[in-house]
Amino acid sequence: QKEVEQDPGPLSVPEGAIVSLNCTYSNSAFQYFMWYRQYSRKGPELLMYTYSSGNKEDGRFTAQVDKSSKYISLFIRDSQPSDSATYLCAMSEPGGYNKLIFGAGTRLAVHP
Amino acid sequence: EAGVAQSPRYKIIEKRQSVAFWCNPISGHATLYWYQQILGQGPKLLIQFQNNGVVDDSQLPKDRFSAERLKGVDSTLKIQPAKLEDSAVYLCASRLDGGGNTIYFGEGSWLTVV
Numbered sequence: 256q257k258e259v260e261q262d263p264g265p266l267s268v269p270e271g272a273i274v275s276l277n278c279t280y281s282n283s284a285f286q287y288f289m290w291y292r293q294y295s296r297k298g299p300e301l302l303m304y305t306y307s308s309g310n311k312e313d314g315r316f317t318a319q320v321d322k323s324s325k326y327i328s329l330f331i332r333d334s335q336p337s338d339s340a341t342y343l344c345a346m347s348e349p350g351g352y353n354k355l356i357f358g359a360g361t362r363l364a365v366h367p
Numbered sequence: 368e369a370g371v372a373q374s375p376r377y378k379i380i381e382k383r384q385s386v387a388f389w390c391n392p393i394s395g396h397a398t399l400y401w402y403q404q405i406l407g408q409g410p411k412l413l414i415q416f417q418n419n420g421v422v423d424d425s426q427l428p429k430d431r432f433s434a435e436r437l438k439g440v441d442s443t444l445k446i447q448p449a450k451l452e453d454s455a456v457y458l459c460a461s462r463l464d465g466g467g468n469t470i471y472f473g474e475g476s477w478l479t480v481v
Contacts, residue, residue: 263407289469298371298458298472299410343409354400354423355470357409 261358392461
C-alpha cells in the first residue's frame with residue numbers, strides 16, 4: 256500500500272463547476288499537508304499549505320484535512336480554464352528534515 | 368526573488384551514456400532536494416542536502432546516480448550509465464531554514480533515454 260493515494264483522473268469539468276480533489280494516506284504521523292499545482296512542462300508550485308486538521312481558504316480554493324479519516328481535500332470554486340493542470344497532494348511528518356511524500360497527482364481539465 | 372534554476376531543460380541520450388543536471392537554489396535556502404518524477408506519477412525524493420551535507424539519500428540508486436552540493440549552494444546530479452527507466456523529469460527544489468515545510472521547485476530537467 257502506498258503511503259499516499261490519489262486518483263490520477265483525468266477529471267473533466269465545465270467552466271464554473273466546483274471541483275473536489277482528494278487524497279488518502281496511511282501514516283498517522285503526517286502533520287503538514289500541501290497541495291501543489293503543476294502545469295504541463297513546468298515544476299510544481301505550492302497552492303495551499305495546512306498544518307494538522309481543519310480548513311483553510313484562499314480565494315476560490317479551500318483545503319480540508321480530516322486526520323481522523325486520514326483524508327484531505329482541495330475544493331476549487333468557479334473553476335476556470337486556467338485551472339487546468341495536475342494537482343498533487345503532498346504531506347510530511349513534523350521535523351526539519353522530514354521529506355515530502357507526494358500523491359500521483361490528479362489531472363484536471365476545465366473546458367469553456 | 369529569483370526562483371530555482373535548472374539546466375539543461377531537455378536532454379535526450381542513449382542508454383549507457385551519462386548525463387548531468389545542474390541546479391541553483393533560491394538564494395539563502397540551505398536545504399536542497401532532487402526529486403525524480405516519472406510520467407503519470409508524483410515526485411519521488413532522490414536526495415536531500417542540508418547546506419553541503421547529505422540528510423537523506425535512501426532512495427538514490429547509488430550504483431548509477433550521484434549528487435553533490437559544493438559550498439552549500441549549487442548542486443549537480445549525475446547519472447552514469449543511464450537506463451531506459453531513468454526517463455523522467457528531474458526536479459530540483461529548495462527550502463529556507465525556518466520556512467516551515469514549504470519547498471519551491473524549479474521547472475525541471477526532462478530526460479529521455481533511448
